[in-house]
Amino acid sequence: MNEIGLRRRATVHDVARAAGVSLATVDRVLNGRPGVRTATAEKVEAAIAEIGFQRDLSASLLARARDLKLTFVIPDSSNEFMASLADAVARRIGPALADRMHIETHRIRALDADALAHSLDALDARQCDCAVIVAGEEPSVQAAVDSATRRGIAVMTLVSDLPGTQRRHFIGIDNEAAGRTAASLMGRFLPAGGKVAVIAGSLHLRDHADRLAGFRAALAAEFPAIELIGPIEGHDERSETQAIVTDLLERHGDLAGLYNLGAGNGGLVAALEASNRAGAIRVIAHELTDPTRRGLRSGAIDVVLDQNPDGEIREAIAAARSLALGGNGQALTDPIEIGIFLRDNLR
Amino acid sequence: MNEIGLRRRATVHDVARAAGVSLATVDRVLNGRPGVRTATAEKVEAAIAEIGFQRDLSASLLARARDLKLTFVIPDSSNEFMASLADAVARRIGPALADRMHIETHRIRALDADALAHSLDALDARQCDCAVIVAGEEPSVQAAVDSATRRGIAVMTLVSDLPGTQRRHFIGIDNEAAGRTAASLMGRFLPAGGKVAVIAGSLHLRDHADRLAGFRAALAAEFPAIELIGPIEGHDERSETQAIVTDLLERHGDLAGLYNLGAGNGGLVAALEASNRAGAIRVIAHELTDPTRRGLRSGAIDVVLDQNPDGEIREAIAAARSLALGGNGQALTDPIEIGIFLRDNLR
DNA sequence: TAGGTCATGAGGCACGTACCTCATCTATGG
DNA sequence: CCATAGATGAGGTACGTGCCTCATGACCTA
Numbered sequence: 190m191n192e193i194g195l196r197r198r199a200t201v202h203d204v205a206r207a208a209g210v211s212l213a214t215v216d217r218v219l220n221g222r223p224g225v226r227t228a229t230a231e232k233v234e235a236a237i238a239e240i241g242f243q244r245d246l247s248a249s250l251l252a253r254a255r256d257l258k259l260t261f262v263i264p265d266s267s268n269e270f271m272a273s274l275a276d277a278v279a280r281r282i283g284p285a286l287a288d289r290m291h292i293e294t295h296r297i298r299a300l301d302a303d304a305l306a307h308s309l310d311a312l313d314a315r316q317c318d319c320a321v322i323v324a325g326e327e328p329s330v331q332a333a334v335d336s337a338t339r340r341g342i343a344v345m346t347l348v349s350d351l352p353g354t355q356r357r358h359f360i361g362i363d364n365e366a367a368g369r370t371a372a373s374l375m376g377r378f379l380p381a382g383g384k385v386a387v388i389a390g391s392l393h394l395r396d397h398a399d400r401l402a403g404f405r406a407a408l409a410a411e412f413p414a415i416e417l418i419g420p421i422e423g424h425d426e427r428s429e430t431q432a433i434v435t436d437l438l439e440r441h442g443d444l445a446g447l448y449n450l451g452a453g454n455g456g457l458v459a460a461l462e463a464s465n466r467a468g469a470i471r472v473i474a475h476e477l478t479d480p481t482r483r484g485l486r487s488g489a490i491d492v493v494l495d496q497n498p499d500g501e502i503r504e505a506i507a508a509a510r511s512l513a514l515g516g517n518g519q520a521l522t523d524p525i526e527i528g529i530f531l532r533d534n535l536r
Numbered sequence: 537m538n539e540i541g542l543r544r545r546a547t548v549h550d551v552a553r554a555a556g557v558s559l560a561t562v563d564r565v566l567n568g569r570p571g572v573r574t575a576t577a578e579k580v581e582a583a584i585a586e587i588g589f590q591r592d593l594s595a596s597l598l599a600r601a602r603d604l605k606l607t608f609v610i611p612d613s614s615n616e617f618m619a620s621l622a623d624a625v626a627r628r629i630g631p632a633l634a635d636r637m638h639i640e641t642h643r644i645r646a647l648d649a650d651a652l653a654h655s656l657d658a659l660d661a662r663q664c665d666c667a668v669i670v671a672g673e674e675p676s677v678q679a680a681v682d683s684a685t686r687r688g689i690a691v692m693t694l695v696s697d698l699p700g701t702q703r704r705h706f707i708g709i710d711n712e713a714a715g716r717t718a719a720s721l722m723g724r725f726l727p728a729g730g731k732v733a734v735i736a737g738s739l740h741l742r743d744h745a746d747r748l749a750g751f752r753a754a755l756a757a758e759f760p761a762i763e764l765i766g767p768i769e770g771h772d773e774r775s776e777t778q779a780i781v782t783d784l785l786e787r788h789g790d791l792a793g794l795y796n797l798g799a800g801n802g803g804l805v806a807a808l809e810a811s812n813r814a815g816a817i818r819v820i821a822h823e824l825t826d827p828t829r830r831g832l833r834s835g836a837i838d839v840v841l842d843q844n845p846d847g848e849i850r851e852a853i854a855a856a857r858s859l860a861l862g863g864n865g866q867a868l869t870d871p872i873e874i875g876i877f878l879r880d881n882l883r
Numbered sequence: 884t885a886g887g888t889c890a891t892g893a894g895g896c897a898c899g900t901a902c903c904t905c906a907t908c909t910a911t912g913g
Numbered sequence: 914c915c916a917t918a919g920a921t922g923a924g925g926t927a928c929g930t931g932c933c934t935c936a937t938g939a940c941c942t943a
Contacts, residue, residue, distance in 0.1 A: 198633075198899095200899060201900065202899085210921075211921065211922045211923070212923085212924090213921070213922060213923075213924090216900080216901070216902080217921090219901095220901070220902085222902090224919070224920060224921080225920070225921085226919090229920080229921080243634060244899090244900080245598075245636075245898095245899055245900070246635075247594030247595070247598060247635075247636065247899090247900095248594070248598055248900045248901095248928090249899080249900055249901075250594075250900090250928090251592075251594065251595055251598065251898095251899080251900075251901095251927095251928045251929065251930095252900040252901040252927070252928055253900080253901060253902090253928080254901095254927075254928050254929090255928095284858075286545075287593065287861065288593075288594070289592075289594065366880055367881070369880035369881070370878055370880040370881040372880070373878045373879065373880045374878065377724075377725045377818065377838060378725065378727075379727075380725070380726075380727070380728075381727075403880075407880060491724060497873075499870060503870075514634070523846060523850075524883055526881070526883060527881045528873060529875075529876035529881075531721065532720065533716035533717040533719070534710075534713045534714070534717040534873070534874045534876075536871055536873060545929095547928095547930085548929070548930065549929085557891075558891065558892045558893070559892085559893085560891070560892060560894090561890085561891060561892075563930080563931070564890095564891090566930090566931090567930095567931070571890060571891080572890070572891085573889090573890065573891090576890075576891080591929090591930080592928095592930070594929090594930095595928075595929040595930045595931090596929080596931070597898090598897095598899065598929080598931095599897070599898055599930040599932080600931060600932085601898050601899095601931090602898095
């Protein structure tokens with residue numbers, strides 16, 4: 190018979206009793222210490238599953254007199270979005286500390302796969318339980334991810350995934366859906382059809398390619414009256430993007446829409462405002478940053494699709510906690526939603 | 537001299553040392569127990585502020601062998617949105633339990649202020665640390681909020697605020713911004729202008745009135761070519777809304793847009809599909825629920841603005857934790873963003 | 884001055900887990 | 914049949930906080 194009515198949370202003591210072993214053995218199994226026969230370990234695992242035991246993370250961290258250590262590795266570039274990601278991390282440091290989580294940020298050179306790999310290799314499992322990285326699909330990075338995982342560091346990917354590695358979790362938006370959403374809005378903005386130009390950063394980047402694919406597919410399926418121009422690559426740079434937009438505006442006096450699925454939005458806004466056609470062309474861009482905010486406010490940009498860096502960081506931290514107590518398998522988190530911002534719901 | 541280099545988190549021991557008092561006295565101050573002179577209490581408060589002590593919530597809950605108890609009071613109506621709020625709460629029960637938070641939900645009759653007040657009055661501070669309510673601005677509710685606060689229960693408002701009461705926190709979206717956003721999208725959808733009908737639930741509801749105000753203001757300022765019809769009240773009911781939409785469609789053969797800022801979207805979709813004009817009229821509705829999802833998928837609805845119930849519940853729980861350790865002042869949480877959904881970014 | 888009240892200190896146990904030491908038991912090889 | 918190694922049990926201490934008891938001292942009042 191159990192306690193009268195009220196059900197307590199299961200503890201290690203309950204597991205020991207249910208498995209018919211001692212507390213010490215349960216502890217050895219739970220913390221992966223040696224000296225337990227396979228058969229015994231299985232008995233313990235079975236008992237854990239049966240009574241639904243879940244380690245109390247807080248008590249565990251308390252007992253170890255130690256915080257959960259999280260390391261973010263974020264590209265250090267002129268890219269405004271990466272800066273806002275880093276800001277979002279910084280905002281979470283304080284609140285996370287109250288939950289016994291210690292957060293560190295490493296900035297590495299953008300697009301430098303070896304720098305990222307070295308950064309991962311340098312992580313010590315005693316000083317880092319979980320690493321969150323923003324990375325492209327380079328072999329050296331993939332190897333470093335697997336190596337870190339073997340050393341006992343849970344690795345999670347952020348913004349861009351690394352399928353095929355031992356990464357424990359991915360956090361980011363569905364970029365193809367983002368592209369489709371842009372097309373769906375643009376199509377409704379231009380019921381009469383017209384020319385729409387697309388600018389990308391680099392089509393070698395998985396997220397940009399995904400957005401373009403989604404945009405193209407949705408336009409073709411739903412809005413055949415729209416004529417697509419491009420894509421033209423602006424390499425996420427302000428000046429290059431500005432030149433491209435200026436050129437587009439000159440060449441196409443009847444340009445009806447513009448979709449920049451990469452960065453460099455400062456240049457986009459500058460070019461639009463230098464012409465006198467800002468507001469007359471429907472413009473959709475990505476990531477809520479200083480230049481896109483200004484564009485929304487001035488009317489040069491109609492809609493900004495956003496990855497929601499704060500939400501991504503929040504989920505990354507939640508996933509790290511969940512991995513820390515779960516041990517095996519993927520963490521389950523809320524999916525990151527695509528933020529859609531107009532001037533009117535700017536936060 | 538401190539520990540070498542590494543700074544530990546401040547504990548009650550540090551506070552006692554800094555204030556020059558014993559652990560017992562610090563404990564009495566921290567937990568509001570009697571038997572401390574005002575002067576001594578002030579010394580302790582000063583020490584807490586000076587060394588930046590923050591109670592370790594997990595250790596505290598552990599020591600009390602007790603979870604943080606949270607009660608949600610949510611209207612029980614046919615309103616789909618309230619159902620999705622309750623679902624969002626249910627989804628959080630498990631994860632919250634892992635953080636030593638125990639969540640209960642009370643459903644009360646919708647629009648029944650006395651039922652809500654009684655529900656609040658019945659809460660026992662020993663069995664409920666924090667209550668989260670969805671309430672209209674009735675005097676009996678306001679009194680019950682203040683009474684619960686006096687009894688030591690932190691009250692937070694959800695979706696609709698109760699300014700002027702002792703409520704500790706409000707969680708919800710900016711409904712005027714939502715209305716402006718709807719207008720901004722509708723205006724861009726109809727570059728040639730045209731008739732747009734507005735349907736509300738009841739203009740006595742603060743959130744509906746706010747949405748209408750925002751919608752009207754943004755249309756007037758930016759899209760003078762749009763002619764507004766209504767608002768017509770559908771009382772958030774399916775059949776009434778269906779009748780209204782059917783009538784609108786019959787009366788206005790040239791209707792270009794439809795904005796339902798209340799509930800009853802099942803009727804909206806049914807009426808649109810019964811006519812053969814679904815897809816030919818731009819439709820914006822509120823709250824991502826079963827009927828609006830179906831409408832988005834079928835093309836009857838173009839855009840759904842969403843309060844993001846999951847986000848609201850998440851923030852409510854985070855705020856409750858923050859209130860539990862802070863004690864005084866408002867909790868700081870992330871603002872809830874207005875979700876914007878098209879068929880293409882449906883989650 | 885005796886008796887009382889109040890402020891404060893000292894210390895212990897508990898919560899659930901981690902980690903340590905030491906003792907006991909079992910199986911295996913020589 | 915004993916030495917040995919490995920598996921397991923028993924029990925302790927610690928983490929930061931809450932809550933309890935008991936002792937001590939200061940001050941007030943009759």
